[in-house]
Amino acid sequence: MKPFAYQRPDSVAEAVRMNAERPDARFLGGGTNLVDLMKLGVESPGLLIDVSGLPLDQVTATDEGGLRIGATVRNSDLAAHRAVRDRYPVLSQALLAGASGQLRNAATTGGNLLQRTRCPYFQDTSKPCNKRTPGTGCPAREGVHRDLAVLGHSEDCVATHPSDMAVALAALDATVHLHGPEGERAVPVTELHRLPGDDPGRDTVLRPGELITEVVLPPAPGGSASLYRKARDRASYAFALASVAAVLTVRDGRVQQASLAFGGLAHRPWRARAAEDVLRGAPATEETFARAADAELAAARPLRDNGFKVTLARRLTVGALKELTARAG
Amino acid sequence: MDTTPAKDERDAGRLTPADDRSTFTLHINGTAQTLTLDHRTTVLDALREHLGLTGAKKGCDHGQCGACTVLVDGRRANSCLLLAVAQQGSRITTVEGLAEGDRLHPLQEAFLERDALQCGYCTPGQICSAVGMIAESADGFPSHATPQEALADDGPVALGPDEIRERMSGNLCRCGAYPRIVEAIEDVAP
Numbered sequence: 250m251k252p253f254a255y256q257r258p259d260s261v262a263e264a265v266r267m268n269a270e271r272p273d274a275r276f277l278g279g280g281t282n283l284v285d286l287m288k289l290g291v292e293s294p295g296l297l298i299d300v301s302g303l304p305l306d307q308v309t310a311t312d313e314g315g316l317r318i319g320a321t322v323r324n325s326d327l328a329a330h331r332a333v334r335d336r337y338p339v340l341s342q343a344l345l346a347g348a349s350g351q352l353r354n355a356a357t358t359g360g361n362l363l364q365r366t367r368c369p370y371f372q373d374t375s376k377p378c379n380k381r382t383p384g385t386g387c388p389a390r391e392g393v394h395r396d397l398a399v400l401g402h403s404e405d406c407v408a409t410h411p412s413d414m415a416v417a418l419a420a421l422d423a424t425v426h427l428h429g430p431e432g433e434r435a436v437p438v439t440e441l442h443r444l445p446g447d448d449p450g451r452d453t454v455l456r457p458g459e460l461i462t463e464v465v466l467p468p469a470p471g472g473s474a475s476l477y478r479k480a481r482d483r484a485s486y487a488f489a490l491a492s493v494a495a496v497l498t499v500r501d502g503r504v505q506q507a508s509l510a511f512g513g514l515a516h517r518p519w520r521a522r523a524a525e526d527v528l529r530g531a532p533a534t535e536e537t538f539a540r541a542a543d544a545e546l547a548a549a550r551p552l553r554d555n556g557f558k559v560t561l562a563r564r565l566t567v568g569a570l571k572e573l574t575a576r577a578g
Numbered sequence: 579m580d581t582t583p584a585k586d587e588r589d590a591g592r593l594t595p596a597d598d599r600s601t602f603t604l605h606i607n608g609t610a611q612t613l614t615l616d617h618r619t620t621v622l623d624a625l626r627e628h629l630g631l632t633g634a635k636k637g638c639d640h641g642q643c644g645a646c647t648v649l650v651d652g653r654r655a656n657s658c659l660l661l662a663v664a665q666q667g668s669r670i671t672t673v674e675g676l677a678e679g680d681r682l683h684p685l686q687e688a689f690l691e692r693d694a695l696q697c698g699y700c701t702p703g704q705i706c707s708a709v710g711m712i713a714e715s716a717d718g719f720p721s722h723a724t725p726q727e728a729l730a731d732d733g734p735v736a737l738g739p740d741e742i743r744e745r746m747s748g749n750l751c752r753c754g755a756y757p758r759i760v761e762a763i764e765d766v767a768p
């Protein structure tokens with residue numbers, strides 16, 4: 250690991266100013282991803298700006314009836330929060346399906362969104378990787394890619410975004426609030442992460458030096474139910490092979506509103522708008538759910554060893570929607 | 579981990595010698611410890627290499643095994659991923675700090691009673707994790723194994739074997755002592 254300086258700013262403004270002065274700086278949240286990558290030599294910041302103590306650790310109600318989640322709220326606290334459990338169970342469940350008790354206690358909302366891919370080549374500095382070192386190639390495409398993307402990948406990169414939380418936030422239409430050297434702005438979480446295209450080095454649309462300050466959830470749609478389903482190689486403490494976050498409103502046997510997002514399939518949480526179009530207004534039956542999943546997954550381009558993810562995602566989707574429909578009674 | 583700043587880093591003017599280390603106080607097992615440490619030092623390395631507290635173990639050094647689990651302000655965390663410099667002001671408890679004098683912590687007793695270990699390498703992490711886990715459940719924190727109905731409830735979560743296994747999944751045991759570990763924790767869990 251390279252040596253680095255360490256600063257603990259007292260305010261958002263100070264954190265942003267410190268970062269603007271140092272192109273080699275990184276913000277430090279819980280450190281569960283960044284410190285790991287520094288040990289591996291993938292990240293080598295000259296300055297760590299510790300934002301974990303900033304006063305962004307609250308979950309509060311918005312005037313519109315939604316929820317404002319500070320960027321330093323720990324994953325375990327967010328999962329346990331009363332309002333999240335009651336109104337956004339999909340978010341609670343996604344958080345609790347991720348990592349371990351220890352890691353969730355340290356991990357922050359901001360850091361979770363910006364965690365990097367678990368692609369084994371990205372994490373190994375002795376290997377080429379377009380995301381880590383642009384222009385060196387993508388060995389995963391022909392190599393070990395069982396865990397990697399089936400949707401939205403490019404010739405240059407087939408990595409997946411590993412976060413469970415972000416998948417739930419995508420289905421919930423959350424907005425990410427940013428504070429940077431050029432001021433403040435808000436980005437829908439579905440547009441925060443990029444597809445790799447020919448520039449896989451950039452995971453997100455974040456501009457240099459921008460700090461995530463909060464994530465805002467709109468009010469949960471009236472009468473909706475939501476859940477998160479995740480398939481993984483072991484029962485706990487493993488990243489998603491495929492996952493689905495679903496928010497569904499069923500009335501008189503018909504789908505009124507549906508929002509769906511997939512995890513583990515793409516370079517970003519994959520909002521399944523084609524599936525939603527099939528669902529909206531259709532009878533809430535297994536046949537509809539399968540048709541919806543197929544409409545979305547028709548775009549899948551599996552690699553040699555990860556075609557199983559398409560079947561998995563289809564089954565997770567149908568299972569989740571059936572369960573939500575059963576609950577709606 | 580190499581904690582000697584590379585000479586070329588210094589020469590490149592990127593860092594001055596004063597920038598890459600700090601003097602600060604850590605509160606470990608109720609004792610304030612003032613140390614001057616390279617910023618790269620993790621809590622795990624500070625404990626083991628600088629404070630002679632070798633209870634917390636280094637298994638993977640990447641957050642994947644739980645052998646390094648300690649309590650930070652009563653909450654469990656992987657000390658291999660915590661930078662020591664970022665823990666000024668927090669109270670850290672290691673397995674060495676759980677007993678009261680000669681009286682072992684009930685979980686330590688239960689692990690002995692149930693013979694919940696083979697090589698013992700994972701045990702300090704298992705025990706610290708279990709202490710934190712029982713407190714989380716008492717505080718009503720749900721888990722992936724908590725039934726949907728119970729999510730509506732704010733009270734303590736009952737700790738049956740399924741809850742214990744799920745909540746302890748961040749602690750691996752290469753020897754596979756899991757059945758006894760679950761029993762030992764069940765003995766102590768309310």
Ligand SMILES: Cc1cc2nc3c(=O)[nH]c(=O)nc-3n(C[C@H](O)[C@H](O)[C@H](O)COP(=O)(O)OP(=O)(O)OC[C@H]3O[C@@H](n4cnc5c(N)ncnc54)[C@H](O)[C@@H]3O)c2cc1C
Pocket residue numbers: 275276277278279280281282283284285300320321346347348349352355356357358359360361362363364365411412413414459460461462486487488489640641642
């Ligand atoms: C063994 C293991 C298993 C895991 N399993 C899962 C899993 O199953 N599912 C899952 O979803 N995750 C999993 N994780 C990942 C874990 O959820 C992330 O490491 C964690 O959420 C990152 O949060 P952090 O606060 O520690 O981020 P950090 O490591 O502190 O930061 C991550 C990145 O975000 C940046 N950053 C942090 N905060 C901000 C901010 N406010 N504004 C701008 N930039 C910021 C940092 O500069 C860094 O680039 C696992 C991790 C490990 C080690």
Ligand code: SF4
Pocket residue numbers: 366368369370371377378379380381386387388389390397405406407408449
């Ligand atoms: S998939 Fe992306 S992250 Fe993995 S080796 Fe290819 S370029 Fe690198």
Ligand code: FES
Pocket residue numbers: 635636637638639640641642643644645646647656657658659
């Ligand atoms: S040594 Fe920290 S989790 Fe393995």
Ligand code: FES
Pocket residue numbers: 694695696697698699700701750751752753754755
């Ligand atoms: S007792 Fe040997 S690793 Fe658990």
